[in-house]
Amino acid sequence: MSPRNKELNEEIKDARREQILSNALKLFARKGLAATKITDISTASNISQGLLYHYYKSKEQIFVELLRDAYDKMIAAALVLESLPLSPLEKIKMAIEKLLQGFDENKDTAYYYLLINQASIFEAIPDEAKEIVKGRFLLYDVITRIITDGQKDGTFKKYDAKDMAVVFWTSLNGLAIYNAVQGEKFKAPDANILIGMFIEKVSPTN
Amino acid sequence: MSPRNKELNEEIKDARREQILSNALKLFARKGLAATKITDISTASNISQGLLYHYYKSKEQIFVELLRDAYDKMIAAALVLESLPLSPLEKIKMAIEKLLQGFDENKDTAYYYLLINQASIFEAIPDEAKEIVKGRFLLYDVITRIITDGQKDGTFKKYDAKDMAVVFWTSLNGLAIYNAVQGEKFKAPDANILIGMFIEKVSPTN
DNA sequence: GTCTATATCCAGATAGAC
DNA sequence: GTCTATCTGGATATAGAC
Numbered sequence: 001m002s003p004r005n006k007e008l009n010e011e012i013k014d015a016r017r018e019q020i021l022s023n024a025l026k027l028f029a030r031k032g033l034a035a036t037k038i039t040d041i042s043t044a045s046n047i048s049q050g051l052l053y054h055y056y057k058s059k060e061q062i063f064v065e066l067l068r069d070a071y072d073k074m075i076a077a078a079l080v081l082e083s084l085p086l087s088p089l090e091k092i093k094m095a096i097e098k099l100l101q102g103f104d105e106n107k108d109t110a111y112y113y114l115l116i117n118q119a120s121i122f123e124a125i126p127d128e129a130k131e132i133v134k135g136r137f138l139l140y141d142v143i144t145r146i147i148t149d150g151q152k153d154g155t156f157k158k159y160d161a162k163d164m165a166v167v168f169w170t171s172l173n174g175l176a177i178y179n180a181v182q183g184e185k186f187k188a189p190d191a192n193i194l195i196g197m198f199i200e201k202v203s204p205t206n
Numbered sequence: 207m208s209p210r211n212k213e214l215n216e217e218i219k220d221a222r223r224e225q226i227l228s229n230a231l232k233l234f235a236r237k238g239l240a241a242t243k244i245t246d247i248s249t250a251s252n253i254s255q256g257l258l259y260h261y262y263k264s265k266e267q268i269f270v271e272l273l274r275d276a277y278d279k280m281i282a283a284a285l286v287l288e289s290l291p292l293s294p295l296e297k298i299k300m301a302i303e304k305l306l307q308g309f310d311e312n313k314d315t316a317y318y319y320l321l322i323n324q325a326s327i328f329e330a331i332p333d334e335a336k337e338i339v340k341g342r343f344l345l346y347d348v349i350t351r352i353i354t355d356g357q358k359d360g361t362f363k364k365y366d367a368k369d370m371a372v373v374f375w376t377s378l379n380g381l382a383i384y385n386a387v388q389g390e391k392f393k394a395p396d397a398n399i400l401i402g403m404f405i406e407k408v409s410p411t412n
Numbered sequence: 413g414t415c416t417a418t419a420t421c422c423a424g425a426t427a428g429a430c
Numbered sequence: 431g432t433c434t435a436t437c438t439g440g441a442t443a444t445a446g447a448c
Binding site for chain 1: 242327329379398406
């Protein structure tokens with residue numbers, strides 16, 4: 001086989017993988033791992049059911065790969081946010097706004113949320129997925145640090161920082177679910193409503 | 207068959223139904239409808255798999271019955287709350303506190319939440335379940351009314367009341383999920399963190 | 413009312429042809 | 431790389447005995 005053909009094949013293969021993952025993400029998010037049939041994925045991807053096994057060993061493997069993507073993206077974003085030269089309040093604001101607008105612009109964001117949720121809630125997931133979910137605490141830690149900073153500089157309310165981080169994440173998670181369920185109808189609520197949990201007086205200009 | 211035996215049988219039957227529902231609730235909540243096998247339910251209930259069909263026509267029927275219970279309880283509680291002789295702020299406070307402490311005291315509360323969530327998110331649920339989910343707007347309406355009242359009397363912030371109701375429910379929902387996932391480890395965060403979304407100055411004494 | 417045994421079906425995964 | 435055909439296993443649901 002010539003190098004050219006080899007390259008071409010690789011491209012096709014990558015494209016297929018992308019295609020499969022993208023379709024599987026939506027299906028897993030809206031039907032759940034167990035209810036999503038392997039034929040659902042192959043049909044959505046316009047390939048035969050047999051061919052799917054050429055790319056992935058099992059349904060579970062696809063799920064795990066997507067879940068890993070979801071966490072990688074989320075944690076990377078959180079760490080970038082933390083490292084930005086912004087005040088704690090600005091960071092929290094940015095996180096909320098970015099997430100809320102991400103829901104609107106990019107359906108995948110909401111789907112990734114649903115995937116993470118599912119993996120967090122359900123016991124009936126692959127062991128590998130359970131391992132990935134354990135990395136969740138990293139997300140809480142980043143936000144806890146930002147909140148603690150904001151308390152030190154006096155802008156944030158003085159509730160337990162860990163509690164605040166929990167409420168931060170669970171609230172956004174709740175909104176992400178709502179968004180995914182609402183679909184096109186979803187209209188992001190004013191970010192300042194949420195910010196009211198963190199600071200005493202929300203400036204109307206922001 | 208004598209009346210006494212008939213009564214006894216009815217009692218047994220009712221007890222069994224209760225037993226089945228209670229076990230199924232936990233299983234559905236933690237594994238999901240699709241991943242929960244009918245044998246999971248029968249095993250948890252200490253009855254044979256065949257006997258389960260004596261009480262329920264199918265797995266789906268059990269799910270629907272539980273979902274209906276969940277909504278009935280939730281909506282009833284919301285309407286009672288609304289009718290209490292309390293200020294809007296007191297009502298919101300009570301709702302948050304009751305829900306948070308309900309999570310702690312009664313595992314079923316959190317499980318019901320997970321069930322409703324599942325039914326809201328997943329497309330792969332029985333048609334009857336989809337119908338029930340449509341009643342969801344009632345919950346949002348009650349809270350929207352309370353918030354609107356609170357805005358009229360000047361205690362609540364003046365964001366869009368519907369938005370605030372959405373954030374209210376989605377936040378509590380997010381917390382319920384977190385609680386269910388954490389299990390015994392769950393410690394309810396200070397309710398005042400959430401109340402900060404609604405009013406300008408949270409009194410430290412409450 | 414309860415159990416065990418069985419029929420049926422369907423989804424996951426593999427094999428082999430092109 | 432891709433498809434069709436097939437095997438296998440497991441889950442739902444039913445039948446029939448006690």
